[in-house]
Amino acid sequence: MSDTSKTISYLATALLVAGWAFGSAYFENPVGVAPSEELGQPLFPDFKDSSAARVLEIVNANEELGTRSDLKVSLVDGLWVLPTHGNYPADAANKIRDAATELVGLTVVGVASDLIREHGMYGVVEPSEANVEKAEEGLGTLVVLQGPNGQSLVKMIVGKKDQRDETQRFVRVQGRDRVYVVKFDLEKLPTHFEDWINRDLLNLNPLNVESLTIKDYTATQKNDLRSGRVVVAYDRRFDLTVRYENSKWELDEFVQYKNGKPVADKLLDTEELNQEAFNALKSALDEMQIIDVDRKPEGLGADLRADASFLKNAAGMESLIEKGFSPVSRPGQKDVEILAANGDAIVGLNDGVEYVLRFGGVATDANGGGGGGALNRYVLITARVSPKILAPPQLEVLPPLPAEEKKSADDAAQSDDAQNNSADSDDVEGTDVEGTDVENNDAEGQRSAAELERERIEKENQRKQDDYDEKLQTAQEHVRQLNERFADWYYVVSEDTFKKIHLGRSDVLKEKESVSQEGFGVDAFRSLEEGGIKPPPPAPAAPAPGGFPGGFPGGQPPFGRP
Numbered sequence: 001m002s003d004t005s006k007t008i009s010y011l012a013t014a015l016l017v018a019g020w021a022f023g024s025a026y027f028e029n030p031v032g033v034a035p036s037e038e039l040g041q042p043l044f045p046d047f048k049d050s051s052a053a054r055v056l057e058i059v060n061a062n063e064e065l066g067t068r069s070d071l072k073v074s075l076v077d078g079l080w081v082l083p084t085h086g087n088y089p090a091d092a093a094n095k096i097r098d099a100a101t102e103l104v105g106l107t108v109v110g111v112a113s114d115l116i117r118e119h120g121m122y123g124v125v126e127p128s129e130a131n132v133e134k135a136e137e138g139l140g141t142l143v144v145l146q147g148p149n150g151q152s153l154v155k156m157i158v159g160k161k162d163q164r165d166e167t168q169r170f171v172r173v174q175g176r177d178r179v180y181v182v183k184f185d186l187e188k189l190p191t192h193f194e195d196w197i198n199r200d201l202l203n204l205n206p207l208n209v210e211s212l213t214i215k216d217y218t219a220t221q222k223n224d225l226r227s228g229r230v231v232v233a234y235d236r237r238f239d240l241t242v243r244y245e246n247s248k249w250e251l252d253e254f255v256q257y258k259n260g261k262p263v264a265d266k267l268l269d270t271e272e273l274n275q276e277a278f279n280a281l282k283s284a285l286d287e288m289q290i291i292d293v294d295r296k297p298e299g300l301g302a303d304l305r306a307d308a309s310f311l312k313n314a315a316g317m318e319s320l321i322e323k324g325f326s327p328v329s330r331p332g333q334k335d336v337e338i339l340a341a342n343g344d345a346i347v348g349l350n351d352g353v354e355y356v357l358r359f360g361g362v363a364t365d366a367n368g369g370g371g372g373g374a375l376n377r378y379v380l381i382t383a384r385v386s387p388k389i390l391a392p393p394q395l396e397v398l399p400p401l402p403a404e405e406k407k408s409a410d411d412a413a414q415s416d417d418a419q420n421n422s423a424d425s426d427d428v429e430g431t432d433v434e435g436t437d438v439e440n441n442d443a444e445g446q447r448s449a450a451e452l453e454r455e456r457i458e459k460e461n462q463r464k465q466d467d468y469d470e471k472l473q474t475a476q477e478h479v480r481q482l483n484e485r486f487a488d489w490y491y492v493v494s495e496d497t498f499k500k501i502h503l504g505r506s507d508v509l510k511e512k513e514s515v516s517q518e519g520f521g522v523d524a525f526r527s528l529e530e531g532g533i534k535p536p537p538p539a540p541a542a543p544a545p546g547g548f549p550g551g552f553p554g555g556q557p558p559f560g561r562p
Contacts, residue, residue, distance in 0.1 A: 035111035035178075043106045043173070043182060047145070047153040050100035055146035058191045061127035061139035068132045073196055082196060086295035088489070090196045099189050103145060103154050110181035112170055122170040122179045123159030141191060142174070158186055199289040201381070201491060202355060204347070206286040210389060211252065211348035212278060213241040214503055219326045219339035232326045234339060236260065240508055241346075242278060249278045270515040277507050284500035285347055285355075291376050292363070292492035294323070302483035303382055304338045304358070311336060323378045323490055324361025338380065345501050352390025352475040353482070356382045359502055363492045377498040379491050383482035385475045393464035396457050399450060 054075045061068045072084045073092050080092035112122055119125045120138030127139045138159070145154035159170035162181055169184050190196055217236040223229075236257040242249045251273060254265045267273070297316030299306050308329055310316060320327055324341035340358035347355040360378035 038108045038111065038180075041108055043108055043156070043171070043180060044103070044154050047104055050097060050104045052147045053096055053100040053145050053153065054148050055144075055150075056096060056099060057142070057144040057146075058189070059127050059142040060191055061132050061141075063135065063137065063139055066132060066135055068127050068129070069192070071191065071193060071196070082193065085193055085293055086488070088197065088293050091198050092196055095190055095196060100145065102184065102188055103143075106182050106184060108180050109168055109183055112179040112181055114178050116177050119172065119177075119179065122172075124157045124170055124172040124179055126157050126174065140172070141186065143189065144174075158184070193292060194290065197290060201288045201290050201493065202285055202347075204285060204349065204355070206282045208349045208351065209244065209282050209285070209347060210350045211241060211243045211346075211386075212249075212281060213239065213344075213346035213348075214508065215239050215344040215346070216504060217339075217343050219328075219341055221321060221326060232328050232339065234328075238265075238505060242273060242508075249273050249275055267509070270512060271509050272512050274508055274510045277503055280500050281345075281503065284497050288493055288497050288501075290491055291494060294378075294490040294492075296380075296488055296490055300338070302487040303384070304380060305335045308334060308336060322361075323363070325358065325378075325380065340380070342377075342498075342502055348386050348389050350389065351478065352386050352471060353478050354384050354386040354389070355482075356384065357501070359498060360490075362495075375495045376492045377495055379493055379498075381486045381491065383479045383486065385472070385479055390468075390471060390475055393461075393468045395461040395464060398457055398461075399454055401450070401454065 056073045058071045059068060060071075070084050072082065073090050073096065074081060074083050076083075076087065080090040080096065081087040082090050112118075120136065123138045124140045125131055125136050125138045127142055131139060140157040140159040142157055143154060144152070147153050155174040157172045157174060159172070159179070162168040162170060167183055167185065168181050169186065170179050171182050171184065172179050215236075216238050217234065219232055219234050221230050222233050223231075238257065239253070239255045239262075241252040241254075243252045244250075251267060254267070255262045256265045257263070297313065297319045299310045299313055299316055306327075311327060311329060317327060320338065326339045326341070327336045328339055329336050338358065341361050342359040344359070345357045347357070349355075358380045360380065363376045363378050364374075
C-alpha cells in the first residue's frame, strides 16, 4: 500500500472514530425531536393551570461553601407550610400563584446544547448531594412543581443568564441533556426561606412599648469534677427596669447581684440612663426579623415550662443545650425552667402584654440562606400578661347606708337616755315629739343624698371593673395568639439586632455631661463602691480661726489658751 493510501486510510478511520464519539456524546439522551421543532413551544406542555400547584420545591447550591439548601412549600390541610423548616407557616398563597404563573407560560426561545460536558458551562448541573460533595462546577437551581395528586408539573434546572440577553436563562429539564434558552426571571421565584414568611418577628408597634427590663446574666453548662455531673453555672449581674414617661425613659427598678444575692441599687448622682441606647433597643425590637427557625423539642409548654420528666428526655435536652439554653430544676420546684446563655429582655406594651425574649447561643447560617453565612443568634420567645402594667382597678369604698347610720345614732341615743334620769318627763315628752318630726325629715333628706352618692360610687366602680375586665380579656386573647405562634419554635435573629437588645451596664448607664467635663467618671465611682471604698466627702468650708476645720476641737482653743 502506498504512503498516500495509508494516509487516506488513517484519516478515514480518525473521522469515523471522531464521528462515533461526537454522536455518542450528542445522542446520549436524545429528546426525540429536532431543535427547530421546539422553538416557540411550551417547555412543559402538560402544565396549563397555575392554580393546580400544590407543592413547590427549590434546591440551591453554594459552590464556595460546598453546601446546598432545600426549600419546600406545600399545601397541607388547607394551609401553606414549609416542610423543610418543620412545617413552619408560609405566607404563600399569592406567591405560589405568581410562581406557577411564571412557569405556565415558559416557552423555548432557543437550544444551546445537547452535550453533557457543556452543562457546567451553562450552569445547569443538577445540585444533587453527590454533585455538591464533588464540588462540581456550574451547579444550577432545581425547581420542582407538583399538582394535587403528586403528579409532576415542572422539573427543571435553572442555569446562568444568557449574556446576549439577560432577560433569558439557560435551563434543562431534569433527566434530559438538552440545554434550552427561555425567557425567565429567577428573581421572581422566591428561592429562600425568608422570602416565604412574615419576617416581622414580634409584630409590635414601638409607640406602644411602655416598659423595658434587662436581665443581664449568663447560664452555661460545665462539668463538676467532684460529682462528675454537668451543672449550670448561673452568673447574674443585674436586673434593670425602665418605663417610658413624659417622653423619656425613667428608672423603675435596679437590682445588682453581689455574691449571688440581689441588692437594690439606684443611680449615682453622677450618672443617668442612656436614653439613646433604650431608644435604639425599642427600634431594634420593631425591626427584629426572622432569619431562620427550628422546631423546639416536645414537652415544653408555651411558657417554656415542663415537668421534671423532661430532664429525662435526652433528645430534648440535647436540642436545648446545643442552642444555648439550660433546662434547670430548682430546689422546691416541680417544673423545669429554661435559662438562656445570654440573658433575657422583657418588653411591656401599654395594653398589658409582655414579650419575654431569652437569648441563646450562636447560630451560623451554613446554607448561605438569609444570613449569607453571617453570625446569628437563637432566641426563645413567650408572651404573658403583665400584672404591673395591667393592674386591677382601685375601687372606691362605699359609704354606709342611711339605715346603718341611723342604727348607730339610735344606739348612741339610747345609751345617753339610760344615763340621763334627771330630766322632766313632760319636757322630755314634748321635746321628743317635736324633735322626731324634724329628725325624720332630716333623715329622709340625708338618706336620699347618701343613697345617691352610694349609687354613683357603685356605678363608677362597676365601670372601672368592666373596663379592666375588657382590657384583661383582650390582653389574654392577644397573649394566647402570640404563644400559639411562638410555642413550637426556636427563632434565629441577626447578631446586630441581638447586640442592640442585649445591653450591659455600661450601655444602659452613662455619665452626666457635667461629670464628664469634671473628669471623674461613673466607672470610677462604681469601682470605688464595689471595692468597699466610698467616694471622698465634699470639700469642707474654709478653716475657722485656729487652723481647724469647723473650729477648735471641743469648742476650746488648743493647749487651753484663749
